[in-house]
Ligand SMILES: Nc1ncnc2c1ncn2[C@@H]1O[C@H](COP(=O)(O)OP(=O)(O)O)[C@@H](O)[C@H]1O
């Protein structure tokens with residue numbers, strides 16, 4: 001598990017690698033929160049292209065980042081989800097708190 | 106209906122075992138020649154049930170998680186996940202979407218995932234004795250094998 005961060009002006013992108021479950025969520029959370037604190041983005045993009053599995057811990061992860069960022073009006077965008085991840089995301093009504101791209105095939 | 110294969114295993118309630126548990130059950134389910142979507146549904150549901158044992162059942166301790174599975178000649182997989190942890194006082198409330206008894210970043214969607222991704226879920230629980238979750242799913246017949 002790892003997170004790569006790229007910053008482009010007001011946009012911070014977090015490229016998450018590996019599997020997201022309760023075991024890995026804590027370190028992913030720390031990596032994203034550190035980057036958000038440092039760069040103060042107005043848009044945080046969560047890129048799931050290299051995530052091979054996600055359970056509901058991933059929903060908790062997105063909701064937690066939303067709680068932090070929405071306080072100062074920043075937004076979240078989700079991209080690169082596999083059909084498995086997209087299916088989990090859809091159960092949660094995530095589109096109420098973030099924009100999400102259609103999943104890749 | 107005949108059971109054609111079974112397995113059982115016991116593991117410590119360490120979070121590092123979440124990935125191990127879902128991968129093992131997925132490998133067992135592969136005998137039924139499931140689609141990728143079916144395999145992912147099973148993996149996700151098992152991940153939720155096992156995580157609940159680790160996070161909730163054995164909150165302050167490391168205990169044992171008992172996982173067993175069987176497949177039938179009617180292409181059904183049944184997976185049982187059992188703990189001897191704290192138990193659930195009110196199962197109906199616990200299963201409500203977005204209900205979580207702990208703060209932090211739990212989404213309260215574990216049971217919802219299990220319900221939506223499997224054909225059926227049965228939960229038995231006794232406070233201070235533990236919880237058993239039984240998940241079943243019928244795998245679509247892509248071809249008939251006589252193995
Ligand atoms: N094996 C278990 N032992 C004790 N309590 C459990 C167990 N599984 C679930 N629960 C209870 O049911 C609630 C809902 O579980 P779930 O839907 O997976 O959401 P979450 O894990 O995000 O809290 C938990 O918050 C917990 O109170």
Ligand SMILES: [Mg+2]
Pocket residue numbers: 153156157214215216
């Ligand atoms: Mg859970």
